[in-house]
Amino acid sequence: MASLFLVRNDDPRFAQTALAEARAVLSEQGFPEPSELGLPGWTLLHAGHIIAGPPAILQRGDDLVAVAGTLVADGKMGDAALAALLDMDPLALDWDRLGGQFVALVRRNGRNFLFGDYFSAFQLFHDTDDRVFATAFLAAARALPRLSFDAQGVYELVFNVMPVGDDTVFEQLRTLSPNSVVELTATGTVRHSVAKPLPVVPSNDALPDRIARHRDRLLGIVGAHVDALGGNVRAPLSGGLDSRLVLAALRNRGCAPHVYVYGVPDDEDVVIARQIGDTLGFPIEWLDKEDGTVPPDAFADLVDRNYRQYDGLPTFGNIFDNGTNGTAQLARHADGALAVSGAVARSTAISSTSPTAASPRTISRRPSSRASPPPTPPTASTRAASSTPSPARSAHRSPRLMQPASSHATALSRSTPASAVAPCLVARSALRRGSAPISCPFSTIASWRRR
Incomplete structure (x- = not known):
């Protein structure tokens, strides 16, 4: 990217x-x-x-x-x-x-x-x-x-x-x-x-016309990726609308992507994806991300690798998983392939030029x-x-959704590499202990992550 x-x-x-x-x-x-x-x-x-x-x-x-x-x-x-x-x-x-x-x-x-x-x-x-x-x-x-x-x-x-x-x-x-x-x-x-x-007023166009307009926008964006990458596209398939819509758009533009599904064997997404693949005649790669264990003495290195791969910004705790998700992420981009997802993702999703709904990124609470x-x-x-x-950041803050018991935050100095910072670890630990303040020495974070 x-x-x-x-x-x-x-x-x-x-x-x-x-x-x-x-x-x-x-x-x-x-x-x-x-x-x-x-x-x-x-x-x-x-x-x-x-x-x-x-x-x-x-x-x-x-x-x-x-x-x-x-x-x-x-x-x-x-x-x-x-x-x-x-x-x-x-x-x-x-x-x-x-x-x-x-x-x-x-x-x-x-x-x-x-x-x-x-x-x-x-x-x-x-x-x-x-x-x-x-x-x-x-x-x-x-x-x-x-x-x-x-x-x-x-x-x-x-x-x-x-x-x-x-x-x-x-x-x-x-x-x-x-x-x-x-x-x-x-x-x-x-x-x-x-x-x-x-727009100040809603569209009065007939529903079929509105559907066609948005379809053409989606196909235009998808077509640009297909023209640039040919069939070198990897796309997930599940029981949800998003992945099926994007897959249909890719196929409409002449692309036959490598299709995969994640889940345990009897997961609904796996069952539906396989049924679609069997019906339409294309193979489905299946991967169970929960299938795999990590030796205890290798886990610290795995956490460190995941931490860097996800740029310190995990989703759903995958810094602490068994490494399958990280391996799958890299595999989705093998040979320069584009990984396409129906959901909004940081770098891999196909997005419309004229979105119809506000993104959570646009919400401001401060x-x-x-x-x-x-x-x-x-x-x-x-x-x-x-x-x-550029003005200085305003000192005014709106009321916090969950005000911590203490506003004191620990300063992190360059004495320990910032790559050791894993704020989600501190947060989850504090929440499990029932302690609202998130405050501990930088060196403690680094050593705790290695335990």
Whole structure:
């Protein structure tokens, strides 16, 4: 999926340390050696795909576009998509021409802009002082000299799989809003607020016409991936609507993907997937992720490997599984294949250019001076609404959903590598013990993870 890392270089010592930490994280995660490019006031690291994939960087004279994720533009991927994006004004993007889940850096006419896809489904992490921007959570975390837990963010990670809005598990790290385009200047950043208004009235079109319109949008995005990758696509199949819809779209565009299903032998998803495969005449790969054990003396290394592979952001506790899920994840991308899922996923799902429902990523529970209205389908009048220097993060906080007994968070210093941080471990342990405060020495986290 490629990776982007940017650091402001007004403090050479900070920048040098941050770049070294970012390079280490990218290497640990399996990315190829990143290329380093200088921008006025900033240094960029761009690493290509871990396994294989379409081109993710294009230079044209002094202009540049570099992406992480899957970019679709004008129904194309790779160089054609990069060239199309480079020709667009970053402050007036034509979202009817763009799709996929990505983060893009665009240097155009001497100005540098950083932004995400329509819903910011592909996350871009940054510190609260806008010194660091990274698509890898661990790279952003290790670039900072100190970190402290955001108790609410940790609670939401535990109970909701991911923090709500722009929060992360750390007070010092945020994610970029889908309503913001960041301009990187020689002295810092400028936030451009981008409006994405909803239609003011519902459509009066007949239901078949509405279905056909959305079908055509979905097939257009799917077709771009099929044209770029041919049959090198892997897709899950279950009893749910999402996976069956995407599989039908792929087959409609002439793609015969490698189809798989996860579950125990008598799981409903496995039974339904096999019935569909038998009826339509294509094979189904079946994998039982629960089938496998790990020797106790190998478990610590497995947790460490899972932790890096999932970028420190587990879903449903899979950092502590038997390793089957991580192996399956890599297998889904073998030979540069695209892993397609019907559900919204960080980097592998196919997304529509004109979503019909708000993403959970757009919800904000903390009013701030950076707050923006939720993203909505664009109109021809979509333009940059304002251009203002980035303000400091607002000190105001809305009431917490689950207020911890203590607001004290432990500061994490560079004395122990930040790769040892596993906030979900601390959160789950605290919850099991019934203790609300999430606070313990950094070295304790590191040693406990190795027990």
